[in-house]
Amino acid sequence: MADGMRETRGILRHCLFLTLTLAVVPGCAPPPDAPQASGTPRLEWAIAIQAGAGVISRSVDEANRQEHLDSLGKALAIGQRILQDGGTSLDAVEQVLIYIEDDPRFNAGRGAVYNHDGGHELDASIMDGSNHACGAVAGLTTVKNPIALARDVMEKSPHVLLAGAGAERFADEMGVERVTQEYFHTEHRLRQWQEMLRREADPDAPGTAGAVALDRHVNLAAGTSTGGLTDKRFEQIGDSPIIGAGTYADNATCAVSGTGKGEEYIRFAVGHRISALMAYGGRSLQDAAEEVILRTLREGDGGIVGVDRDGNIAMVFNTEGMFRGAADSSGRFEVAIWK
Numbered sequence: 488m489a490d491g492m493r494e495t496r497g498i499l500r501h502c503l504f505l506t507l508t509l510a511v512v513p514g515c516a517p518p519p520d521a522p523q524a525s526g527t528p529r530l531e532w533a534i535a536i537q538a539g540a541g542v543i544s545r546s547v548d549e550a551n552r553q554e555h556l557d558s559l560g561k562a563l564a565i566g567q568r569i570l571q572d573g574g575t576s577l578d579a580v581e582q583v584l585i586y587i588e589d590d591p592r593f594n595a596g597r598g599a600v601y602n603h604d605g606g607h608e609l610d611a612s613i614m615d616g617s618n619h620a621c622g623a624v625a626g627l628t629t630v631k632n633p634i635a636l637a638r639d640v641m642e643k644s645p646h647v648l649l650a651g652a653g654a655e656r657f658a659d660e661m662g663v664e665r666v667t668q669e670y671f672h673t674e675h676r677l678r679q680w681q682e683m684l685r686r687e688a689d690p691d692a693p694g695t696a697g698a699v700a701l702d703r704h705v706n707l708a709a710g711t712s713t714g715g716l717t718d719k720r721f722e723q724i725g726d727s728p729i730i731g732a733g734t735y736a737d738n739a740t741c742a743v744s745g746t747g748k749g750e751e752y753i754r755f756a757v758g759h760r761i762s763a764l765m766a767y768g769g770r771s772l773q774d775a776a777e778e779v780i781l782r783t784l785r786e787g788d789g790g791i792v793g794v795d796r797d798g799n800i801a802m803v804f805n806t807e808g809m810f811r812g813a814a815d816s817s818g819r820f821e822v823a824i825w826k
């Protein structure tokens with residue numbers, strides 16, 4: 488009975504999407520291979536990733552810097568392969584983020600920071616730009632890859648955001664891979680937390696992981712995953728699992744993933760604001776992203792990666808650096824940390 492209902496709902500959703508697509512596309516959406524208004528050719532696929540923005544010291548040793556860049560390059564190559572082969576932007580975003588979640592260097596999945604109680608709570612979200620479908624999870628404690636569970640919320644539940652114990656019960660039903668809290672232990676995160684306690688500093692964010700992609704089917708997707716703030720208390724949740732703040736995707740405009748001070752990203756609905764500037768203000772992705780990150784937020788708040796339906800990529804940040812990478816069908820493939 489429940490399965491039957493779900494299937495019916497799925498069919499209805501599919502029909503709704505077809506209806507919307509037919510209603511919107513004729514006469515207004517140019518074919519994928521038509522040139523952009525600017526005369527630059529449209530790209531068949533494009534992907535941008537981020538793995539955190541902030542004070543990233545330039546004096547970091549060469550080996551450490553290279554390890555981070557290599558890891559970003561490997562993550563980017565996963566997305567590149569999927570998109571090159573005609574895979575979906577959703578798959579590219581999810582697989583790239585699973586790779587970063589499994590890498591202890593970044594604050595997502597395995598490398599998640601310590602909270603005030605010495606544990607780890609993880610958040611993630613994903614959005615499909617073709618139909619506004621989205622899913623998010625917050626405060627997970629035993630799920631190895633939060634981005635995969637966020638996708639399950641999107642595709643296998645009628646909900647958008649599940650948190651805490653409820654999200655863990657949903658994970659039981661989905662059968663996703665589980666781990667103990669020890670899995671998230673890393674020496675560098677422990678030292679970071681202890682140092683913060685010693686200095687009695689405010690909870691701080693050493694990053695997040697995010698990906699945005701355009702596929703050959705001209706669909707956009709965005710996803711974000713994080714361990715949140717070091718030393719966070721009271722089950723605080725930032726912007727990463729908040730659709731419209733840390734993650735947003737709409738085929739009509741762009742896909743965006745943010746990293747930085749979560750509360751600011753929620754206050755200013757950063758992801759949606761960039762999309763709205765494009766939709767209602769006719770701004771380009773780069774211009775809209777600069778408006779929000781450089782002129783609406785304050786210096787030091789963070790950054791975003793974004794891609795539009797023509798394959799234009801924006802990587803804008805108001806911090807010293809942002810771990811990032813971009814690749815597209817023209818042969819572009821680059822990773823960087825500082826400006």
Ligand code: ASP
Nearest residue numbers: 692694695725746747749
């Ligand atoms: N935005 C993330 C959060 O608030 C943290 C970060 O990106 O550094 O949880």
